[in-house]
Amino acid sequence: MTARRRLLRAAALLGFLGLWQLLTALKVEAWVRFDHLPTVLQVADALRTQLGTAVYWQDLAESLRRICTGFALAALLGVGAGVLTARSRTAADLIGPVLELIRPIPAIALVPVAIMLFPENEQGIVFITCAAAFFPITVATRHAVRAVPPRWEEAVRTMGGGTGRVLFGVVLPGALPGVVGGLSVGLGVSWICVISAEMVSGQYGVGYRTWSAYTVLDYPGVFVGMATIGLLGWATSGAVELLGRRLTRWLPAPVPAGVGA
Amino acid sequence: MSLRLTARGLSVGHPGRPVLRDVELDVAPGEVLTVLGPSGCGKSTLLRALAGLLPPTGGELLAGGRPLTGPGADRALVFQEDGLLPWRTVRRNVELPLAIAGLKRAERRAPVADWLGRVGLDGHGERLPRELSGGQRQRVQLARALAGAPRAVLMDEPFGALDPQTRAAMQRLLLAVWEKERCTVVFVTHDVDEALLLGDRVAVLAGGTLAALHEVPGPRDPAADRSALRALLLTQYT
Numbered sequence: 001m002t003a004r005r006r007l008l009r010a011a012a013l014l015g016f017l018g019l020w021q022l023l024t025a026l027k028v029e030a031w032v033r034f035d036h037l038p039t040v041l042q043v044a045d046a047l048r049t050q051l052g053t054a055v056y057w058q059d060l061a062e063s064l065r066r067i068c069t070g071f072a073l074a075a076l077l078g079v080g081a082g083v084l085t086a087r088s089r090t091a092a093d094l095i096g097p098v099l100e101l102i103r104p105i106p107a108i109a110l111v112p113v114a115i116m117l118f119p120e121n122e123q124g125i126v127f128i129t130c131a132a133a134f135f136p137i138t139v140a141t142r143h144a145v146r147a148v149p150p151r152w153e154e155a156v157r158t159m160g161g162g163t164g165r166v167l168f169g170v171v172l173p174g175a176l177p178g179v180v181g182g183l184s185v186g187l188g189v190s191w192i193c194v195i196s197a198e199m200v201s202g203q204y205g206v207g208y209r210t211w212s213a214y215t216v217l218d219y220p221g222v223f224v225g226m227a228t229i230g231l232l233g234w235a236t237s238g239a240v241e242l243l244g245r246r247l248t249r250w251l252p253a254p255v256p257a258g259v260g261a
Numbered sequence: 262m263s264l265r266l267t268a269r270g271l272s273v274g275h276p277g278r279p280v281l282r283d284v285e286l287d288v289a290p291g292e293v294l295t296v297l298g299p300s301g302c303g304k305s306t307l308l309r310a311l312a313g314l315l316p317p318t319g320g321e322l323l324a325g326g327r328p329l330t331g332p333g334a335d336r337a338l339v340f341q342e343d344g345l346l347p348w349r350t351v352r353r354n355v356e357l358p359l360a361i362a363g364l365k366r367a368e369r370r371a372p373v374a375d376w377l378g379r380v381g382l383d384g385h386g387e388r389l390p391r392e393l394s395g396g397q398r399q400r401v402q403l404a405r406a407l408a409g410a411p412r413a414v415l416m417d418e419p420f421g422a423l424d425p426q427t428r429a430a431m432q433r434l435l436l437a438v439w440e441k442e443r444c445t446v447v448f449v450t451h452d453v454d455e456a457l458l459l460g461d462r463v464a465v466l467a468g469g470t471l472a473a474l475h476e477v478p479g480p481r482d483p484a485a486d487r488s489a490l491r492a493l494l495l496t497q498y499t
Contacts, residue, residue: 151340154314155338155344160407176348250347250389250391
């Protein structure tokens, strides 16, 4: 990235924080009211304090562990279901209708189901995180697998390649660019759901801590939680994007924005 | 070593709506058969059927006298374009048939280097297909098809997307390679001159049937006069 673009990005973030500080420090009331919101400096203070506590890091590790487990499971199951439904008509007929029926249900609405299904809260939260990411990954994989040019498969089959070779040597790598898109979307939904699930039924975790800060009217604490969620989400989706770019280096280089028409 | 390919009353397509009808064809071992015809005449369908990718809906297909049951490493397919796996480097594309055949990494190195040299791509092994020109990509496809030592090579307008000079160079390369390998070649094209330049025989497909089959006088002999057949093909072809 060029220095100019880095500078622009930093300026955008600083501008956002500056505006927030201004609106809250001046307690602006113009239909929307900023007088109850903590200022950036108050939040920064609260964050500094919390960074020194073991509880903060425990919550962070707990949320990360949940999302990593749930998301990894969703990636495996989602790619598997996507490939299966795209490649086999029988599989599409067998699991397609059930998936389409469950898909519109928001994952967070599965909390009661999770509580009844699993002996421990913990497993329920991971289940909800997994369910949230599963559908975008499945749908993206299904479309990506269908879009793989048949000629790559034909080439491998006329070299004597069997089903396994076609699957792991053609279908999966060929669908990867689309799958990465699904993983990216899935991760975002996973974060929303892990935090919501923690708020509803957790005993640890960033979501739980954010909600309990709200219940004791610790508003800077609420914002520390929100900032933590934002940063964690940004870091993990950055990691997925980076991994995706590494794995799909063979794609034609995109035309940089601003070049050409 | 090279393969005889036989079609007896071959029909391919949807039942009741065949793309190919009642095709009788016998490709001798080591022969170069060029298949000529306009778009939509069933050329590619014939090739895919010979490759084993499309099952016959009528009649039968034989490879080496035995019924052809599906695709296999003895019949390699070369596409017009984009047949290479874009995430594999040139070297890894060419070694693919060897890897599928179960050769170890060390055993693949020498034949792959040999084939890259023969198609004039020394030093391009670590490039990705998108970093090559169209002509270079077709060289890689040719090397990849032949690296697996197939007994027949099925080519679907392999030089159709190339400019005339590159196309002429590729035709020379194909003939040079074929001189040594002597595998059976079925070469689909819509270019009458290309069909005459390369083939022992020219099959003309029209409307899903085999319209004519011609012996080429003095196959691949630059001195031979093929003007009479050329004139005939130009009338049959249109």
